Amino acid sequence: MIQQLRIYEIFENNKAAFHARFRDHAARIMTGRYGFKFASMWETKFGDRTEFVYLLEWPDEATKTAQWAAFMADPEWAEIKRVTHAEHGPMVGQIEDRLLAQVDYSPARGRSLLLG
Template sequence: MIHELRIYHCVPGRLPDLLRRFETVTLGIWERHGIRQAGFWTVAVGPSNQDLYYLLEWESLAERERKWGAFASDPEWLARRAETERDGAIVASVENMILAPTAFSSVK
């Protein structure tokens, strides 16, 4: 199993819009494409409360490339994303990491 950590740094004040988009739009489209999430977090204490952290689970990098590519070019996703951003960008920047578990990790 491969885990991908994605961190979305929101435009100030737009985190609620991002959370709403994930809950009402993105997760349904991911389900259709077979994309599995392992959890979502916001920052309660830390450097910024305008960030969203989440983990995705992949069987392999090939699965990630195939499914993420299909999602990224999905016509419904492109239309709905544009709809949610008609008043301006929601996300200022994205960090993306593929994580490798250590030998002693409880998550493999």
């Protein structure tokens, strides 16, 4: 089991539209079609930058890679991005993607971080 941390720079002028798009479309497609498992999601400020952060859990790196490729090629997602970009402008700046490896003394070592 591995965890993936994603950090998106988002913009104050269209932050509500970004959250609506992620909540109503991206998360729906990711979980419903491609088996993404979200541990949690956050919004944070880093200096003057607003960020949307989420943590995913995967059974292994090969599954993560395959499911991300499938999601990024999804025609519905591509159309949603095209329409929302046309309406609201760029919604995401820099994206950071990190694969997290638990250390041997982690309290959660070998356990799922998913709630429920």
